[in-house]
Amino acid sequence: MNTENMVIAFSKMILNPLTKYRLRRLFKKDKNGKLIIENYIDAYINDYNIDSLEYNLLKNILEKGVGTFAGNELNEKAKEQFKDTYFKKGLISVIRGLLYFGVRRPFVSGAPFLVVWDITYKCNLRCKHCYANAGKPLIDELNTEEAKHVIDILARAGVVALAFSGGEPLMRKDLFELIDKAKEYEMQVSIATNGTLLTKEKVKRLKEHGVDFIQISLDGLKESHEKFRGIEGIFDKTVEGIKNVVDSGIICAIAMTATKLNFKDVMGVMGLAEELGVDQFMLYNYIPVGAGSYDIDISPEEREHLLNILWEHLQSRGSKKPAFLSTAPYYSRIALQHNKCYLASHFANVDLDENDKLKTLANFIGGCGCGRFYLSLRANGDIQPCVFFPLKLGNIKEFKDENDFLKFWRENKILNDLRDRDKLKFCGKCNYKYVCGGCRARAYSYYKDYMERDPGCILVKK
Numbered sequence: 001m002n003t004e005n006m007v008i009a010f011s012k013m014i015l016n017p018l019t020k021y022r023l024r025r026l027f028k029k030d031k032n033g034k035l036i037i038e039n040y041i042d043a044y045i046n047d048y049n050i051d052s053l054e055y056n057l058l059k060n061i062l063e064k065g066v067g068t069f070a071g072n073e074l075n076e077k078a079k080e081q082f083k084d085t086y087f088k089k090g091l092i093s094v095i096r097g098l099l100y101f102g103v104r105r106p107f108v109s110g111a112p113f114l115v116v117w118d119i120t121y122k123c124n125l126r127c128k129h130c131y132a133n134a135g136k137p138l139i140d141e142l143n144t145e146e147a148k149h150v151i152d153i154l155a156r157a158g159v160v161a162l163a164f165s166g167g168e169p170l171m172r173k174d175l176f177e178l179i180d181k182a183k184e185y186e187m188q189v190s191i192a193t194n195g196t197l198l199t200k201e202k203v204k205r206l207k208e209h210g211v212d213f214i215q216i217s218l219d220g221l222k223e224s225h226e227k228f229r230g231i232e233g234i235f236d237k238t239v240e241g242i243k244n245v246v247d248s249g250i251i252c253a254i255a256m257t258a259t260k261l262n263f264k265d266v267m268g269v270m271g272l273a274e275e276l277g278v279d280q281f282m283l284y285n286y287i288p289v290g291a292g293s294y295d296i297d298i299s300p301e302e303r304e305h306l307l308n309i310l311w312e313h314l315q316s317r318g319s320k321k322p323a324f325l326s327t328a329p330y331y332s333r334i335a336l337q338h339n340k341c342y343l344a345s346h347f348a349n350v351d352l353d354e355n356d357k358l359k360t361l362a363n364f365i366g367g368c369g370c371g372r373f374y375l376s377l378r379a380n381g382d383i384q385p386c387v388f389f390p391l392k393l394g395n396i397k398e399f400k401d402e403n404d405f406l407k408f409w410r411e412n413k414i415l416n417d418l419r420d421r422d423k424l425k426f427c428g429k430c431n432y433k434y435v436c437g438g439c440r441a442r443a444y445s446y447y448k449d450y451m452e453r454d455p456g457c458i459l460v461k462k
């Protein structure tokens with residue numbers, strides 16, 4: 001059976017009303033306080049057999065799912081991966097997503113995998129084109145108790161990863177309390193920072209509190225970075241912060257946003273990323289938002305050129321660090337255009353031997369994560385589809401518990417619009433609509449219509 005037919009067979013199995021009814025029961029609490037599905041997955045990976053219809057159904061779904069999207073031979077390997085806490089949480093969210101939304105292209109998870117949370121707009125720098133217009137905190141930023149309640153809601157809803165961003169998250173006094181709270185739920189925690197406050201002691205503390213990942217913004221080599229940040233000497237301080245993170249063993253990424261101001265420096269920063277031994281170089285797709293002006297946006301040709309360079313570096317290095325990635329959704333399109341069995345995207349990197357399966361999987365992973373497995377929060381609890389997308393969907397303080405949040409995730413109209421790639425105005429007719437979908441924040445920034453085309457893509461220009 002080819003992959004397409006396997007997907008159809010898998011969809012039929014999941015969409016069967018009896019299957020759905022049984023799956024729903026797996027999301028009830030078991031005697032030990034965990035969800036039944038969690039206990040069943042533990043049994044599955046440890047080869048315990050449970051005499052129950054629901055257990056056998058879950059086992060069947062796991063095996064058929066892996067077989068359909070990755071290949072039957074990977075079933076044993078997948079069992080090993082499910083042992084990883086974050087992977088297991090992600091898997092549960094995938095199954096909840098199948099239950100709520102069915103087998104869709106691209107895929108929608110049962111709760112966001114990742115929430116990026118600007119926990120304060122306080123910042124020690126005044127960058128010229130800051131997306132968050134940061135500097136001073138908002139007067140209504142969530143206090144510690146409110147912020148902890150948000151973590152309760154997100155963790156119980158099944159959010160796997162929490163990224164603290166800002167502003168400068170390290171300026172928030174209760175940051176460590178919030179990290180500890182998220183870690184109590186075994187969430188993956190990351191910090192997005194300007195790097196200037198990452199002293200050896202601070203990094204050591206972050207490690208002790210279990211931070212998994214630190215992303216540091218570096219927007220050029222010395223001259224451009226300092227021009228952009230407006231402070232002399234800040235480049236060396238940032239590089240020192242990066243070195244401290246690398247030395248600590250916490251996963252470290254350099255984030256660079258390419259604009260007309262630093263375009264010429266991209267290769268240089270990529271080289272520096274390699275020299276410093278970071279795990280990832282993440283090229284951010286510039287979105288004119290906040291203090292970011294339209295006139296520094298790069299052209300579609302420049303963007304295409306950069307993404308092709310990035311792709312060449314990524315695939316020629318194999319498993320060597322750093323991985324060269326991008327938040328630009330067209331990066332997945334470029335990976336597929338090269339017709340290699342490797343898929344690169346902001347949220348996932350997949351390496352498969354079979355091109356047929358890779359293409360199928362690419363259509364499910366789907367480029368822009370907005371409304372599908374990603375959500376953002378502002379410091380006052382306002383909910384947005386993405387940090388670069390200033391459209392308020394509600395405020396998390398309105399939710400009593402995880403059930404209110406999950407209802408919002410399922411039913412919000414804007415999130416549901418963003419999930420439907422067929423309805424997109426230009427991208428909806430593109431062959432890569434499921435793989436990429438364009439950046440919805442860029443469409444919103446340029447046209448105040450999130451379903452419009454993304455003017456950053458070369459195919460739109462052509």
Ligand code: SF4
Nearest residue numbers: 427430436437438457
């Ligand atoms: S036209 Fe739209 S969906 Fe197609 S590659 Fe460009 S941005 Fe992506």
Ligand code: SF4
Nearest residue numbers: 368369386439440441
């Ligand atoms: S709108 Fe989508 S593609 Fe654009 S930055 Fe947000 S998640 Fe990424």
